[in-house]
Amino acid sequence: MVDLQWLIGGEAGYGIMTTGLMMSKIFTRLGLHVFDYVEYPSLIRGGHNAYYVRGSDEAITSQKKTVDILVSLNAETVKLHMDELAENAAVIFDPSVIKLSVEQFPVSVRLFPIPLLELTKKVEADRLMINTVSVGSSLALCYKEFTVLEKMMQDTFGKKGEDVVAININTSKAGFDYVVENFGPTHVADIQAMPQKHMLMSGAEAIAFGAIRAGLSFAAIYPMTPINTVMTMLVSHALKYNIVVKEPEDEIAGINMALGASFAGARSMVATSGGGFALMTESIGLAAQTETPIVVILGMRPGPATGMPTWTEQGDLRFALHSPQGDFPKVVLAPGDMYEAFEDTMKALNLAEKYQLPVIVLVDKHINESHATVEIDAFKSLSASFKIERGKIVSDQEALSETEYKRYALVEDGISPRSLPGQQGGIALSGSDEHDEKGLYNEESAMRIKMMDKRFKKLDVAILNNEFTGPKLIGDPDSQLTIVSYGSTKFAILDAMRQLKKENISVNFLQVTYLEPFPSVVFNEMIGKAKKTLIIENTKVGQFEGLIREKTGYVFAHNLRKYDGRPFYPEEIVECVKQLF
Amino acid sequence: MVDLQWLIGGEAGYGIMTTGLMMSKIFTRLGLHVFDYVEYPSLIRGGHNAYYVRGSDEAITSQKKTVDILVSLNAETVKLHMDELAENAAVIFDPSVIKLSVEQFPVSVRLFPIPLLELTKKVEADRLMINTVSVGSSLALCYKEFTVLEKMMQDTFGKKGEDVVAININTSKAGFDYVVENFGPTHVADIQAMPQKHMLMSGAEAIAFGAIRAGLSFAAIYPMTPINTVMTMLVSHALKYNIVVKEPEDEIAGINMALGASFAGARSMVATSGGGFALMTESIGLAAQTETPIVVILGMRPGPATGMPTWTEQGDLRFALHSPQGDFPKVVLAPGDMYEAFEDTMKALNLAEKYQLPVIVLVDKHINESHATVEIDAFKSLSASFKIERGKIVSDQEALSETEYKRYALVEDGISPRSLPGQQGGIALSGSDEHDEKGLYNEESAMRIKMMDKRFKKLDVAILNNEFTGPKLIGDPDSQLTIVSYGSTKFAILDAMRQLKKENISVNFLQVTYLEPFPSVVFNEMIGKAKKTLIIENTKVGQFEGLIREKTGYVFAHNLRKYDGRPFYPEEIVECVKQLF
Amino acid sequence: MATTLQDLNIDYDKPNWCPGCGDFGIWVSLKNAIVQLGLKPWEVVLVSGIGCSSKLPYWVKTFGFNGLHGRPMPVAEGIRLANSGLTVIVIGGDGDQMAEGGNHWLHAARRNVNLTLMVHDNQVYGLTTGQFSPTTNIGEKNKATPVPVVEAPVNIMQLALASGATFVARGYAGDNKQETELITQAIQHKGFSIVDTMQPCVTFNHHNTFAWFYERVYKLEEQGHDPLNKLLAFEKAEEWPLRRPLNEGEKEKVATGVFYKEDRPTWEEGTPQIAEIPLVKQSTENRDIIPLFDELL
Amino acid sequence: MATTLQDLNIDYDKPNWCPGCGDFGIWVSLKNAIVQLGLKPWEVVLVSGIGCSSKLPYWVKTFGFNGLHGRPMPVAEGIRLANSGLTVIVIGGDGDQMAEGGNHWLHAARRNVNLTLMVHDNQVYGLTTGQFSPTTNIGEKNKATPVPVVEAPVNIMQLALASGATFVARGYAGDNKQETELITQAIQHKGFSIVDTMQPCVTFNHHNTFAWFYERVYKLEEQGHDPLNKLLAFEKAEEWPLRRPLNEGEKEKVATGVFYKEDRPTWEEGTPQIAEIPLVKQSTENRDIIPLFDELL
Numbered sequence A, B: 001m002v003d004l005q006w007l008i009g010g011e012a013g014y015g016i017m018t019t020g021l022m023m024s025k026i027f028t029r030l031g032l033h034v035f036d037y038v039e040y041p042s043l044i045r046g047g048h049n050a051y052y053v054r055g056s057d058e059a060i061t062s063q064k065k066t067v068d069i070l071v072s073l074n075a076e077t078v079k080l081h082m083d084e085l086a087e088n089a090a091v092i093f094d095p096s097v098i099k100l101s102v103e104q105f106p107v108s109v110r111l112f113p114i115p116l117l118e119l120t121k122k123v124e125a126d127r128l129m130i131n132t133v134s135v136g137s138s139l140a141l142c143y144k145e146f147t148v149l150e151k152m153m154q155d156t157f158g159k160k161g162e163d164v165v166a167i168n169i170n171t172s173k174a175g176f177d178y179v180v181e182n183f184g185p186t187h188v189a190d191i192q193a194m195p196q197k198h199m200l201m202s203g204a205e206a207i208a209f210g211a212i213r214a215g216l217s218f219a220a221i222y223p224m225t226p227i228n229t230v231m232t233m234l235v236s237h238a239l240k241y242n243i244v245v246k247e248p249e250d251e252i253a254g255i256n257m258a259l260g261a262s263f264a265g266a267r268s269m270v271a272t273s274g275g276g277f278a279l280m281t282e283s284i285g286l287a288a289q290t291e292t293p294i295v296v297i298l299g300m301r302p303g304p305a306t307g308m309p310t311w312t313e314q315g316d317l318r319f320a321l322h323s324p325q326g327d328f329p330k331v332v333l334a335p336g337d338m339y340e341a342f343e344d345t346m347k348a349l350n351l352a353e354k355y356q357l358p359v360i361v362l363v364d365k366h367i368n369e370s371h372a373t374v375e376i377d378a379f380k381s382l383s384a385s386f387k388i389e390r391g392k393i394v395s396d397q398e399a400l401s402e403t404e405y406k407r408y409a410l411v412e413d414g415i416s417p418r419s420l421p422g423q424q425g426g427i428a429l430s431g432s433d434e435h436d437e438k439g440l441y442n443e444e445s446a447m448r449i450k451m452m453d454k455r456f457k458k459l460d461v462a463i464l465n466n467e468f469t470g471p472k473l474i475g476d477p478d479s480q481l482t483i484v485s486y487g488s489t490k491f492a493i494l495d496a497m498r499q500l501k502k503e504n505i506s507v508n509f510l511q512v513t514y515l516e517p518f519p520s521v522v523f524n525e526m527i528g529k530a531k532k533t534l535i536i537e538n539t540k541v542g543q544f545e546g547l548i549r550e551k552t553g554y555v556f557a558h559n560l561r562k563y564d565g566r567p568f569y570p571e572e573i574v575e576c577v578k579q580l581f
Numbered sequence C, D: 001m002a003t004t005l006q007d008l009n010i011d012y013d014k015p016n017w018c019p020g021c022g023d024f025g026i027w028v029s030l031k032n033a034i035v036q037l038g039l040k041p042w043e044v045v046l047v048s049g050i051g052c053s054s055k056l057p058y059w060v061k062t063f064g065f066n067g068l069h070g071r072p073m074p075v076a077e078g079i080r081l082a083n084s085g086l087t088v089i090v091i092g093g094d095g096d097q098m099a100e101g102g103n104h105w106l107h108a109a110r111r112n113v114n115l116t117l118m119v120h121d122n123q124v125y126g127l128t129t130g131q132f133s134p135t136t137n138i139g140e141k142n143k144a145t146p147v148p149v150v151e152a153p154v155n156i157m158q159l160a161l162a163s164g165a166t167f168v169a170r171g172y173a174g175d176n177k178q179e180t181e182l183i184t185q186a187i188q189h190k191g192f193s194i195v196d197t198m199q200p201c202v203t204f205n206h207h208n209t210f211a212w213f214y215e216r217v218y219k220l221e222e223q224g225h226d227p228l229n230k231l232l233a234f235e236k237a238e239e240w241p242l243r244r245p246l247n248e249g250e251k252e253k254v255a256t257g258v259f260y261k262e263d264r265p266t267w268e269e270g271t272p273q274i275a276e277i278p279l280v281k282q283s284t285e286n287r288d289i290i291p292l293f294d295e296l297l
C-alpha cells in the first residue's frame, strides 16, 4: 500500500506552485488518489510557500500531517517543516545551498543530497529550473520509470514548442537519473501504476466548469483570493463558449453589471470573498426585490477584514445567510468536494433563474485552491445528465399577445413569468421599491403582504419541487458516532472516517449540503437516529452549531472548532473522536 | 379621563408634518401624555400624509387605532381614514373644499364645517396656513382657552420676528374662535390642563442628544430615512458643541472617515439605514480588526432593497448581528423608547472606546420618527449621572516613556492601551490584516489564535464589568402571560398591557435590551418563570424568535408578527393576548 | 408604425414630482427624443437609481429598471453587454451619480459603453429633503452643514472630458427644445454620452431657480464653440460651476449645449463574444466541456 | 533633534516586495522627503489600502493605518479633521485608488483636504497576481480578459485637474531625486496634493518596465511648463496615457513633474469647529445639553 505525502517548500514567487501541481499530476497519472494543499502568504515573492501533495493507492480525500518526501529549496524550509517529517522520511536538498545532517532532525530521516543547481547547468537550463530537477528526483524515489514524466512534459508544454518540452524533460530527467545512479530507485515507495481513471481538479475549476456547462453567459468578477482561479478559468474559455467575462471597477459594479445582464436575459454570476461580498450585499437585496436571478460564488477566508487572505475559514456562514436588510428568500448551497462544487454551481444557475432569486454558493479557500483526483467518468455523466432550466420566461410570441403584462403577477406558485427587454408586449419596470403586480411602487398594507408572501412562496415551491438534496448520511447508519458538518471539512472528515474504520471505530457523517432553506425536518429525522454526535466547523464562535440549534433545536454535546486559518487534518478529527469513546 | 387621538391628513409637502408636531406640542403643554405617529410616502409632494397625535391624561406610549378628531384637508383623507373613526368622532373640514354629510360615514360622526380658506383670507394669511387655522379649531374642540397656543406660537416663532408670531396667532385664533362661536367649546373633550413635566421627543432626537452629551466629536452621515433627523440635529448643534459633522460622498466614505477620526482620537459615530449599512459592513470588520472604536446608529425600515423607505420594520436584526465576514466581537444595543435611545447612545459611545470595538444601536423608523412625551427631570438626571469613559488611552507622558510600545499587547483583559497619532513614543500601525502585538502582519497559527481570543476576551470582560443591563421584566412578575420583544414594539406592548390590566388580564413584558452579546443565562432564568409566552416582532420570518432559540433553546408557542411596514397597534396585541386565554 | 408620444404614456399613474419641478421638462424631452428617433418602446431600457429624478422610468412606457441609489450605471452596462440591440439610458440625480455612484460613470466613460447618462442636476438631494449635493454651489446654506457649503462643486463636464466620455453636453430643464435635441444626439451617438441637465428643484433649491438659470444660461453653439476640440471644451467647462465663492457683483455664465464629441470604439465593439449576435440570443444549450478535462490530466 | 533616515526604520521587519520592484524607490523617496522636511515621525500618519504598494506603511516608523482595499482616503480625511496637526499621506495602488477607491479621492480633491495622495501606479493588480488595472494600457494581454485590454486607461492627471486637486504631479520610481522632490513639495503644499508615480512591477508588468520608462519619461520643468496654467496642464496630460492603441512606430512621451498647482482654502479651514484647536485636543466633558430641551416644549 502506498500513501505518501510529498512537500516542496521555498520562497514565494519561485515556481513552488507550478512544481507542486506537476507532482500532483504525476501521481494522478500513475493512477493514485491525490489530494494537494498549499500554504502561502499574501505576498508575491520572498515569503514561504509550502505545497503538499498526497498520493495513495487507496481512496484519500485530504492532506495529512506527516511528510514522507520533503524537497527543501532553502534552509528555512527544513526549519519550518522538520517537525512534520514522518519516521524515515526522505529529504531532498542541494548540498551546495544548504548543509544538512541527520542529527538535526527530530526523527530518523534519509538525506538525498542532490546537486540541483549543478544539474541545471549541466543540461543548460535556467537556474530557476532546480524545481524541475527536484521533481525528477522525487519521482525516482517512488516510481521506477521516467516515461510518465516525459509524457507529461510533452502534454503540458507541447503548445509552447519543442524547445520548452525538451528542456523540461532534460532537467527532470537529470534529477531522476541522478537519484537512480547515486542512490538507486524507489527508495521511499514503489508505486504500481494503475490505469488512469482520474483527473486532478480544484474546487475553483469545478465551479468554473459547472458554470460553463450550465450555460453561464455573463460574469463580472473583481479579483480576490480565493476566487481568482474561477475568474481566470472563465476568462480562458470565454471566447470558446462566448461567455462575456468582465473585470469591473469594484464589486458593487460587478454584481450590478451581472444583475443588468440577467435582467436583460443572460445567465449571470459573480464571484468574490467576504470583503467584496460585503460590498455586494446591498445589491443582493436588489436582486431579491426585483426578482432578478443571480448567482454569487462566495469564497471564504479568515476575517475579520483583510484578515489572513490566503488561508481558510468558514466564518462567513451567517453573513451569507443574513445579508442584507429585510426578509427575503435566498438559497445558500454548500458543496463539500469537487463533485458537489461542480453540481452545485450548475444547480445554482438553474435555481436562480427558475425561482428568480439570489443563490449563493458558499465555498472557501480550502476547497477552491486544493486539488483532488476526481473520476473522469463521473464528471462526464454529471455533465451529460444536467439540463439547463431557465424557468418562466415569456416567449416573444406570448409577449406579443399580452394585453396587459404584469411582471409581478400574483400567481399561485409565486413565480411570475419574466419578460425580457426587447419583447414587444412585455414592457415592464423592475424596481427596488415595494410594488404592485405591474411593478409600480406601492406601499399599501395589503399589497406589501401579498408581495412578501409571493416572494417567499417561491422558496416553498422549490422545496416542494425537491430542488434540494441532502443532508447526506455518509457511512454506516449504525455507527457509534455521527459527525455533523458542511463544506470543505468534508475532506478531512471522510479521511478520518477511513482511518477510524481501520481501527474498527465506526463513525458516520451527516453532511449538510445546503443551508438556506434549512432542511430542519430531514435533519432532525436523521440526527434523531444518531447515537453520539460531534459537530465540526472552521470557526471560533460556532456559527454552524448556532444555526442548527436555531433551526432544529438540536444541541451538540461535542464540537471541534478551528480558527487559525488552517483546514482540519484527519488526524485531528481521529484524535478528537477517540477521546469521545 | 381624556384619551383622544387627533389626525390630520392631506397632501405631502403642504405642512402636515409641522402642523402635526404643533398639535403634539399643544397636548404636551397641556400636561397630557402624548404619542405621535406619521405615515408618509417617499415623495416630496402630492402623496398622502397622515399625522396621528394621541393625548391622554393617563400614561400612554403608543398611537391607537381609532381617531377622535379628524382634520381632513382633502376628500381623499376622508376616504382613507373613514374606517378609523371612533364612534362620535369629530371631523373638521372646509365646506368650500369638500362636501361631507354624516351619512357617508360608517359610524356616527360630528361634522365641523369650518371655512378654513376664508378664515386665512380674513386674517390676511397665506392660503397655505389653513393648517394653522385647523389647529386652532382642533384645540377649541378639546380645550377651553386659546392662551396655550398663543404662548406656543411666541416660543416657536419668536426668533422669526413679531410678524411671523402675529400671523400664526391670528390664523390659529381665527380657527379657535370660529369653533367657539359657531359650535361652542370643548365638544370632544374638556382637557384639564396640568403642570407641564414633560417634553416631546423623537427617538432621533434622543439619539442626537445622547451623542452630544456623551462627547461625540465627529460624525459623517450620508442622508437616509430614518436617520435624517439625527443628522439634522447634530448639524444644528455642531457649532455650539464643536462637533465636526460632515456629509460624505457615500456611506463607505462616511464610516471610514469616522474610523479615521476615531483612530486619531476623536469620539466618532455614523448613522444610516439598511442600504447604507450594507455598504458599511466591510468597514465594520475593519473596525473590529484594527480595534478602532466606532458607533453605528442603524435605523431599520422595510426591505428588501429600497423597499418601503418611509415605513417601519425590524428586518435588519440578523444583518446587524452578523455583518461582515469572519468572527469578531461586537455589541448591539436595542433601545425601546426615547429614554433608552438616549441612554444607549451614550452607553454605546462609552463601550466602543472602552472595549475598542464596533457598537451598533439598532432602532427603526417607528422609534426614530415618532414623538413621545418624556419626563424632563428624568432626562436631566440621566444626563447628570452619565460619565464619559474613554477607556485605555496612553497619556502623552506614558507614551514618551515607552521603549517599545505594542498597540496590540496581549494583556489579560484583551484591551490593549491605545496610543494616538502625535504621541511621541506611541508610534504604531493599525492594520486590517491579522497581526502580532506590534501590529505587524502575522499569519502564524499560534498568533492568530491569541489575537482572536484577545479580541473576544474584551466582550467577556465587558460582561464581567456589568456593562449590559437587561433583559428588563416590566409588569407583575406573576402574570399569566409574558410577552417577549425588543425595540420599538415596546410602545404598543406597554400600552396593550395597560389596557389589558383594565380588563383584569395581567401580562408582563420581558424586554430584551441588548442583542449581542446575548444575555442567554439571564433570559433563560427569567423566561423560566413565565407561565405562557408570546413573542412579538416586526418581521415576516421571525428573526428575533430564531435568535432566541439559537441562544437559549427557548421555543415559543405563540408569536405575533407584522411585516406590512406598519408598527404594532396596542389593539392588535390586546386581541392576540385575549385569544390566548 | 411610428412610435407616438401616446405610446410612451402609462395609464395607471402619473409623475408625483412637485408641481413646477424641473424633472417634468426632462421627462417630456426624453419622450420627445424617443419619438423623434423612432425607437420602439420595448427596445428602450431606462435604468435609474434612487432620488426624485430616478423615479422617471416609472412614468415612461418602455422597459425600466429602478435599482439602488448610485448604482444604475453598472446595471446599464450589463444590459448593453447582454443585449446590444437595446437603447439604454441611465437616469440619476446629482447625488445618485456624483456622490454615491461617482465611481461608476467615470469607468463607463473610459470604456466608452454605448449608452446615455442623463444627470438630473438640481444641485441638491431632493428625495431626502434637501441636503447639499456634490454639485451644490459654495456658500449655500443647507441643513446638512452648520456653515454654508465650503466644498467646491464637482465639475461634471470636466470630469466627463477627463474620463474619456465621447459625447459631453449640458442641458437645461427650462428649454425643452434644446433638451430634446441634446438627448436625441446623445442617444444617436455611438459610445458613452452624458447630458448633465440643470434641473431646478422648486422645493429645496431656492437659489438655482428657473429665473436664476434663465438669466445665466447661454448656448455654446451660438458662440461658435467647436465641439471637436477637447481643450476648448475643458476651458469652457471651467466657467461654471465656480470653485470659489462668487465675487461681489459677479454673475455666473452657464454654458449649455454640446461641449465635446469624439469617435472611439465602444466597449461592446471590443467584446468579440457579442460581435455577431447579442449575448441573449445565443444558445447555451449542450456546451461540450469534456475537452476542458484534458488540461486536468 | 532632526529626524534621520534611521529614525524611520523599523528593526523587526523589512519590505517584502519582489526584488527590483518600483515600490522600493518610492519607499526610499518618501523617507527622504520626511527627513528633508524635518517632520517628526510621530506626527506623520501613513494611510493605505490593500495591494503590494499599500504595505508600505508597515516599513516606515511613523503612525500607520492599513485599511481596506480602496478606502484609505476617507480614513485619511477623518484623521485630518480630527487632528489637523498631523501630516497625513495616503498610499494606494492604481487598483486601490482608481478602481475600488475611485470615488473617494475625487471628492477629497474637490474638498481640498490638506493631505497627500501617493498612487503607486504599476498599471496592474500586483497582489492578486497580475490582473489588468484601470491604468493598464490598451492592447495589453492579461489573464483577466480573453482579448487584449480594450478599455481606455484612466488619465489620473486629467481627473485630478477636473476634480479640483490643487497640486498635481507625476513621478517615476526610477528617479529617486525627482520623486523625493515631488513628495516634498506635495507634503508642503497646503491642500490636496496627488503624486501619481509610475512604478514598474517587475513580476506582472513586462511592458511598462524601468527600461521602457527610461526611454519615455521627460521632465515638465525642463520644457518650461508653467504649473500655474490649468489648461496647459490638461493639454500636457493628454499626451499619455493613450486612449487608443499605439500606432506603428509611435513612441509614447511620459511627462513627469508638477503639472499644476493652485491655492485654494482647505476643507479644514472651512470647518470652524477646528479653526483654533484640533478636535482631539478639545474637551468634551460636561457638555450642558439642558438648553437643548427648550426646543422640545
Ligand SMILES: Cc1ncc(C[n+]2csc(CCOP(=O)(O)OP(=O)(O)O)c2C)c(N)n1
Pocket (backbone or CB within 6 Å): B222, B223, B224, B225, B251, B275, B276, B279, B306, C050, C051, C052, C053, C054, C068, C069, C092, C093, C094, C095, C096, C097, C120, C122, C124, C125, C126, C127, C128, C133
Ligand atoms: C445606499 C443609500 N444611501 C442613501 C439613500 C437615501 N437617498 C435616497 S435618494 C437620495 C439622494 C437623492 O438625491 P439625488 O440623487 O440628487 O436625486 P434627487 O432627489 O435630487 O432627484 C438619498 C441620499 C439610499 N436610498 N440608499
Ligand SMILES: Cc1ncc(C[n+]2csc(CCOP(=O)(O)OP(=O)(O)O)c2C)c(N)n1
Pocket (backbone or CB within 6 Å): A222, A223, A224, A225, A251, A275, A276, A279, A306, D050, D051, D052, D053, D054, D068, D069, D092, D093, D094, D095, D096, D097, D120, D122, D124, D125, D126, D127, D128, D133
Ligand atoms: C474589497 C476587496 N476586493 C478585492 C480585494 C483583493 N485585492 C487585494 S489587492 C488588490 C488589487 C491590488 O492592485 P493595486 O491596488 O494596483 O496594488 P498593487 O498590488 O498593484 O500595488 C485586490 C483586487 C480586496 N482585498 N478587497
Ligand code: SF4
Pocket (backbone or CB within 6 Å): B044, B045, C016, C017, C018, C020, C021, C022, C023, C052, C053, C122, C126, C127, C200, C201, C202, C203, C204
Ligand atoms: S423635491 Fe425638488 S427635485 Fe424632488 S420632485 Fe420636488 S421639486 Fe422636484
Ligand code: SF4
Pocket (backbone or CB within 6 Å): A044, A045, D016, D017, D018, D020, D021, D022, D023, D052, D053, D122, D126, D127, D200, D201, D202, D203, D204
Ligand atoms: S508583484 Fe509587482 S508590484 Fe507587487 S511587489 Fe512584486 S514587483 Fe512589486
Ligand SMILES: [Mg+2]
Pocket (backbone or CB within 6 Å): C051, C093, C094, C095, C120, C121, C122, C123, C124, C125, C126, C133
Ligand atoms: Mg439631486
Ligand SMILES: [Mg+2]
Pocket (backbone or CB within 6 Å): D051, D093, D094, D095, D120, D121, D122, D123, D124, D125, D126, D133
Ligand atoms: Mg497596481
